[in-house]
Amino acid sequence: MPLSFCGNDDGVNAYSVGKGVLNNGCFVDALNLVPHVFLLFITFPILFIGWGSQSSKVQIHHNTWLHFPGHNLRWILTFLLLFVHVCEFAEGIVSNEMMVTDHLHLYMPAFMGFVAATTSVVYYHNIETSNFPKLLLVLFIYWVLAFITKSIKLWKYAEFKVGPQHLRFCITALLVLLYGLLMAVEINVIRVRKYVFFASPQKVKPPEDLQDxxxxxxxxxxxxxxxxxxxxxxxxxxxxxxxxxxxxxxxxxxxxxxxxxxxxxxxxxxxxxxxxxxxxxxxxxxxxxxxxxxxxxxxxxxxxxxxxxxGFAGPLCISGIVKYLKEDDGNVTSDKNTVGVCMSGSRL
Structure with missing residues (x-):
């Protein structure tokens, strides 16, 4: 079966935008790929060039010492974002199985979003290590673009009567919320560190312990x-x-x-x-x-x-498995008895 981003279903012109560009679901999914491709295109050269590099301004013997504002919140939100992207990818795979031909747009944006989210946290870690906050502007642009594109998708779902009773609507709503929170975290870093749009950026020195x-x-x-x-x-x-x-x-x-x-x-x-x-x-x-x-x-x-x-989860799971196996064995035994009776009857 040939692969196609929008599918090759007979009698369906998946690339038609006669009813409006944003009314084409495949085009909206393609639009959601743009922020992820942008982030990967911008960050990969920076990561390969500056991987493992240290700041030239501060000489310390550790490679992690600086935490930007909202550090822990950013990591927690990124973990949640990765989990939601996995759910989105699984939902897209299941939806694709119901199609006549393969529709890459159902799960490819989720896969690229997972890769982009992983890249974003690795990129952020390297920025903290090198203490060069101006590079966070790339992440800020990414969160804004991802928030806008996911909001458009959520809006179109609501317009076409796809509501909270559908899994894809709930996943998209969660993604909009997470991208919005990550965008707020980035704005807070700009407000506190003042590394851009301010005349006097905040200077941060490494902790005294790490200089020992x-x-x-x-x-x-x-x-x-x-x-x-x-x-x-x-x-x-x-x-x-x-x-x-x-x-x-x-x-x-x-x-x-x-x-x-x-x-x-x-x-x-x-x-x-x-x-x-x-x-x-x-x-x-x-x-x-x-x-x-x-x-x-x-x-x-x-x-x-x-x-x-x-600690009680393990014993409870084992108890449930044993109970299920006992019930299953009982059903198998009763089925065997039924088969035996039927066979005896056939001999008679």
Missing amino acids: LGVRFLQPFVNLLSKATYWWMNPLIIGAHRRPIELKKIGKLPIAMRALTNYLRLKDAYEDQRTAEDPNRAPSIWRSMYRAFGRPILLSSTFRYLADLL
Whole structure:
């Protein structure tokens, strides 16, 4: 079966725009390819030329140290965007199976969108590494174009009575929302860093810890993906497989994580509870700990509870599988009995 972007169905002129250009669904899907192709065309040369390069202004021994505003939110939104693109691709494949001929426009924009989203986060990581925020303008243009093209597609769906009861409408609406949020994140970076459209851009210096060659604990400074997977520890783990770890290879902790820093923080929270009206009042150690370390404690506790609850997922899944197999075996046994009775009857 020959491949065609708009299909080769008999008696159907898929390339006709007689009823309006935007009323042709194939053309709208082709329009949605434009932002993805634009991003890949612009970013690939930059990535190949500057892959692994460091900023010439700052000499540090780590390759990740700078986080732009909205760093974690951008990574979370990108992960969600990748997931929605996978759903869009699967929906396009299923829809294509119902067609007489192959319609590439049903799933190719989703595939290109997945590739472009992956490229965008790799490109963003390299920009953070090199501390050259002006290159973020490419991502800003991409989010704007993607938001506009997906909005046109959503508008046409609504115009042709394709509503929330259809999966493709819901996927497109989610994509519009995600592209809009990523565009807002990019605008916020421009507002805070002032790297363009402003006379005095904000200058950022690397953290003091990363200028100390003895600091090897990089958890606070790496990107969200590396934080979640502890990817930054790979050199230490690989080295531990080859030879015993030495103390100098472990290095020092960052200043914010040392015992003295935490003691001073707790002491300040403790002393802040003393008032001039009641100087003899005994401060609460629990309130002091909450003020000093409340956010990390609540976050770690939440993840701990979620991990414990998810620990029940495995046994529940196994229980469901065993129950399904028992029911299936029962059906097979009853079917065999039925067949046996029928065969006995035929012999009679």
